[in-house]
Amino acid sequence: DVVMTQSPLSLPVTLGQPASISCRSSQSLVYSGGNTYLNWFLQRPGQSPRRLIYMVSKRDSGVPDRFSGSGSGTDFTLKISRVEAEDVGIYYCMQATHWPRTFGQGTRVEIK
Amino acid sequence: EVQILESGGDLVQPGGSLRLSCAASGFTFNTYEMSWVRQAPGKGLEWVSTISGSSDKTYYADSVKGRFTISRDNSRNTLYLQMNSLRAEDTALYYCAKGSACDYWGQGTVVTVSS
Numbered sequence: 001d002v003v004m005t006q007s008p009l010s011l012p013v014t015l016g017q018p019a020s021i022s023c024r025s026s027q028s029l030v031y032s033g034g035n036t037y038l039n040w041f042l043q044r045p046g047q048s049p050r051r052l053i054y055m056v057s058k059r060d061s062g063v064p065d066r067f068s069g070s071g072s073g074t075d076f077t078l079k080i081s082r083v084e085a086e087d088v089g090i091y092y093c094m095q096a097t098h099w100p101r102t103f104g105q106g107t108r109v110e111i112k
Numbered sequence: 113e114v115q116i117l118e119s120g121g122d123l124v125q126p127g128g129s130l131r132l133s134c135a136a137s138g139f140t141f142n143t144y145e146m147s148w149v150r151q152a153p154g155k156g157l158e159w160v161s162t163i164s165g166s167s168d169k170t171y172y173a174d175s176v177k178g179r180f181t182i183s184r185d186n187s188r189n190t191l192y193l194q195m196n197s198l199r200a201e202d203t204a205l206y207y208c209a210k211g212s213a214c215d216y217w218g219q220g221t222v223v224t225v226s227s
Contacts, residue, residue, distance in 0.1 A: 001174075037213060039213055039214070041157075041214070043157075048207060048217040048218065048219055048220060049149075049157065049207070049214070049217050050217070051213070051214060051215050054213055054215065060215065090156075092156065092157055094157070094159075094213075094214070096212055096213040096214075099171050100159060100171065100172075100173050100174070101147075101159035101162070101171075101212065102159065103156060103157045103158065103159065104156075105156055106156045106157070
């Protein structure tokens, strides 16, 4: 199975400041067709997860442009350009290239 | 608007069975894979199973293989998860999600396995 490793696991941030979360996979996430299926989700307290980013860097509909995804191969990053209060929650990366699908452990983002 | 609603969660004894349902609307159901993802209390997300749009392909996590069966009824826009031989470690909030990349999620249904 592909192991997804996130860091840090806890991220205290100041409102208005940038934040960055890393996600590394134990195998390349490049699919045979050339696409890379790496997704990012946010689970706000008491809510269901919501997908923010798919295929490494594509933002889902309605996701603010302060969220951006980047990376390739086995090394990926989610960046928030200026953290807002509504960004608090747990962020998960998930690979959708290989079976079984696997998630990272989650990164808890909180306001300092 | 995409809507996903899970049901069927309950308290069940170890070794028992349960069937979860997921009613979907707002998209062409039979053209999308559908998935189940679970979250044990206080824990992270764990992918459980995915089924293709035409039901010809199914995928399972090793932790549930041989015990759980995913299926769908495209005439009813409904996804199912039949869970047999339930164990305490299957206790979780079970989410239904659209696609194998999980672009939309329901609110979940709670399964508790305990004597």
